[in-house]
Amino acid sequence: MAKMSELSDDLLVMILSFLPTKVAVSTSVLSKRWEFLWMCLPKLEYDDINDINVSELSSCQRYRNFIDKNLALYRAPIIESLRLRFLHDVICPEDIKRWVGISVSRRVQELSIIYITTCNEPVLLPNSLYTCSSLVALNLSSRVILVEVPGMAYLPSLKTLQISEVTYSTEESLELLLSCCPVLEDLSIERYKNDNVKELVIIVPSLQRLTLEISSECFSDEVVIVTPSLKYFKVTDQRDAFSYLIKGMRKLEEAVIDVEQNPEKLLISVTSVKRLILRVHTNHGVDPVYHAGIVFKQLEYLRLHICNDDWSKLLVQLLQDSPKLLILNIFSERYPWLREWEPCSWNIEQSSVPECLLESLETFEFSGYTGRPEESDFFSFILKNARYLNSFLVLREKKIVFIDF
Numbered sequence: 132m133a134k135m136s137e138l139s140d141d142l143l144v145m146i147l148s149f150l151p152t153k154v155a156v157s158t159s160v161l162s163k164r165w166e167f168l169w170m171c172l173p174k175l176e177y178d179d180i181n182d183i184n185v186s187e188l189s190s191c192q193r194y195r196n197f198i199d200k201n202l203a204l205y206r207a208p209i210i211e212s213l214r215l216r217f218l219h220d221v222i223c224p225e226d227i228k229r230w231v232g233i234s235v236s237r238r239v240q241e242l243s244i245i246y247i248t249t250c251n252e253p254v255l256l257p258n259s260l261y262t263c264s265s266l267v268a269l270n271l272s273s274r275v276i277l278v279e280v281p282g283m284a285y286l287p288s289l290k291t292l293q294i295s296e297v298t299y300s301t302e303e304s305l306e307l308l309l310s311c312c313p314v315l316e317d318l319s320i321e322r323y324k325n326d327n328v329k330e331l332v333i334i335v336p337s338l339q340r341l342t343l344e345i346s347s348e349c350f351s352d353e354v355v356i357v358t359p360s361l362k363y364f365k366v367t368d369q370r371d372a373f374s375y376l377i378k379g380m381r382k383l384e385e386a387v388i389d390v391e392q393n394p395e396k397l398l399i400s401v402t403s404v405k406r407l408i409l410r411v412h413t414n415h416g417v418d419p420v421y422h423a424g425i426v427f428k429q430l431e432y433l434r435l436h437i438c439n440d441d442w443s444k445l446l447v448q449l450l451q452d453s454p455k456l457l458i459l460n461i462f463s464e465r466y467p468w469l470r471e472w473e474p475c476s477w478n479i480e481q482s483s484v485p486e487c488l489l490e491s492l493e494t495f496e497f498s499g500y501t502g503r504p505e506e507s508d509f510f511s512f513i514l515k516n517a518r519y520l521n522s523f524l525v526l527r528e529k530k531i532v533f534i535d536f
Contacts, residue, residue, distance in 0.1 A: 174212040175205075181223045195226060202233045210234055213240040217248070224254040224275065231422045232257040238265040246273035253277040253298070261311070264288060273295055274325045276303050284311040285379050295321035299328050306332045315341065336360060345370060347391075356380075356400075366390070366397060375400070379526065389436075395421035410436035411445065427453045433459040443477065443505070450485035456492055459513075460518035463506075464497030477505070477512040489517040495520060500527040 177198050191391040213234045215227065227246060234242060235257065246254065254276045260266075262285035271278070272295040279300035289312045299305055309315065315335050319342040323330070331343065332355045340363040341356070347369040347408040359379035368496075372392070377400035388397050392409050397422055401407070407430055430453040434444055450456065495513055500506060500510055512524065525532045 174214075175202075175210060176214040176216070177213075178214070178216040183251075187531075192460035194221060197232060198226075202230055202237075205233075205237055207240065210237045210239040211241050212243075214243040215247075216243070216245040218245075220248050220445040221249060222246070222249075227254050228257055233262055234262045235259045235266075239263065240265055242266060242270040243268075243270035244273065244276065245270070246275070246276065248275060251275065255279060260288065263264065265289065269293070271295070272321075273297065275322070278308060280304050282309070283306065286312050288314065290314055291317040294323060295319075296323045298325055302328060304328075304329070309333060309335050313337065314366070318342070320344070322346065322349040322351070326351070330355065333358065341365070343367070345373075347371070364401065393421060395425070399425055402427055403429055403519065406432040408434040408436075409449075410438060412438050420448050425452055430454065430456055431459045432456075432460070434462065437463040437499070439463060442479050443509070447479070447485070450472050450484075450487055452484045454490070458494040459492060459496070461497045462498070473482045477508040479512065484516045488513070489518055491519060492517045493519055494522040495525045496522075496526070498526045498529075500525050500532050502527075 179194065200297040213230075215230065216225075219376065227244060231244070233244070233288065236259075242260075252275065254273060256271075256276070256279075258281045261281055264285075264287055266286055267288050268291040269289060272293070276294045276297045277300055278294075278297050284307065292309075292312065292315060293295060294305075309318070309448040312335070313338055316337060317340040318333070318338055320331070320333075321344040323346045326349050327353045329350075331351055331353070334355070334360070338358045339360055341361055342365045343354070344367045345351075345354075349370065353374045353376060356375070357375045357379055360382060361380050361439055362382055362384045364380065364383055364385070367389040369391055371391075375394070375396050375398075380400055381403055383401055383403050384428070385408075386397075386401040386404045387408040387412040388401070391412045393498055394409060400423060404427065407427065427449075433449060433453060433456055435442070437451065446461070450459075495517065497506070510525065513520070
C-alpha cells in the first residue's frame with residue numbers, strides 16, 4: 132500500500148475535496164508540502180453552522196478573517212463551486228459582496244448564497260456577478276439580498292438559477308435578469324411577502340424546467356409565462372386568488388400543480404403533458420371542477436391528491452378528459468376525524484364510463500385508505516370497468532390493504 136507522501140498532488144487534492152473546507156485548510160500545518168494543497172480545492176464551502184461557535188464573538192471575528200484570507204490566497208484558476216451559508220448574524224453584507232467579487236475574479240462556475248439574518252441592511256452584490264461569463268449555476272436565498280441588475284448584464288453560460296425570498300431594486304429587475312441569460316434551462320423562484328414585484332414576468336425561450344413557489348403572504352397581480360421549450364413545470368400557489376397568463380408550453384411533458392382554488396387557469400395551459408400531479412385545496416362548498424373542453428390527449432400518468440370531499444367530481448372529469456391514461460395514482464390526504472365528509476357516489480351509467488377505463492388503464496394505486504364507504508364504491512367502479520387493468524393496489528400507512536367487496 133502506498134504511503135500518503137508517495138501520492139501525487141492531484142490525488143491529495145482530490146482527497147481533500149471530500150473534507151469540509153475548514154478541515155481541508157487545517158491540513159496546511161502538516162508539512163511544507165501540505166501548506167498550499169488546499170488552495171487548489173475545486174469546491175469551497177463556508178457554513179457558520181458547522182464551522183464556528185456563534186456564541187463566541189472572538190470566534191465569529193476569526194471566522195470572517197479566515198474566509199477573507201483563504202479566498203485571497205486561492206490559487207486555482209477556476210472555482211468550480213463556492214457555497215456561502217450563514218444562518219446567524221456572523222457575517223455582514225459587505226463581507227458577502229467582497230467574497231462574491233473575489234469568486235467572480237476566480238471564474239466561479241457554481242455560486243450559492245444562503246444568508247439568514249435579523250439585520251435589515253441590504254446585500255448589494257457586485258456588478259461583476261451579472262457579467263460573469265463562467266457562471267453556470269446561481270442560487271440566491273435571502274430576504275436582504277437586493278437584486279439590482281446593471282444595464283450591461285450578460286450571463287452567457289448560466290443554465291441554472293434559483294431565487295428565494297429576495298427583493299428587487301425595480302419592478303423590471305427580475306425580467307431584466309432573465310433576459311440576459313440566453314441558455315438558461317432550469318429556473319426556480321420562491322416568492323414570499325417581501326417579494327416586491329407585482330407582476331412576475333418569465334420570458335425565457337431556452338427554459339426547460341420551471342419551479343414556482345408562491346406563499347399566501349405574497350401579493351402580486353399576475354404571473355406571465357412564455358417558455359416555448361419548457362418540459363417540466365411545477366407550481367405551488369398558496370394564494371386564495373391568482374391570475375396566470377401562460378403561452379407556448381407545447382413541449383411540456385410533466386406538470387405538478389398544487390393550488391388553493393380551482394385549477395382551471397393552470398390546467399388549460401398544460402394539456403400536452405404526459406405526467407400530471409395535481410393537488411387542489413378548495414374549501415368546503417367550493418366546486419373544484421373545471422370547465423368542459425380541456426382534454427389531455429397525451430396524458431399517461433395521473434396522480435391526484437385528495438384534499439376535500441368533492442374529489443369524485445374532479446376525478447371523474449379528469450378521467451373523462453384523459454383518453455390514453457395508463458397509470459392512475461390516488462393519494463388521500465383527508466382526515467376523517469376533523470369533520471364529517473360528504474359521501475361520494477360512483478353510480479355512473481355505463482354510457483358515461485371514461486374511455487381510459489375501457490381502453491387503456493393498466494395500473495391503479497390508492498394510498499391513504501381510510502375505510503370509508505365511498506372508497507370501496509370507487510374501487511368497485513374501477514374493477515368493474517377497467518378492462519385492461521393488470522395492477523391494483525390499495526395502501527394504508529404504506530401497508531397493503533385487502534378489500535372485501
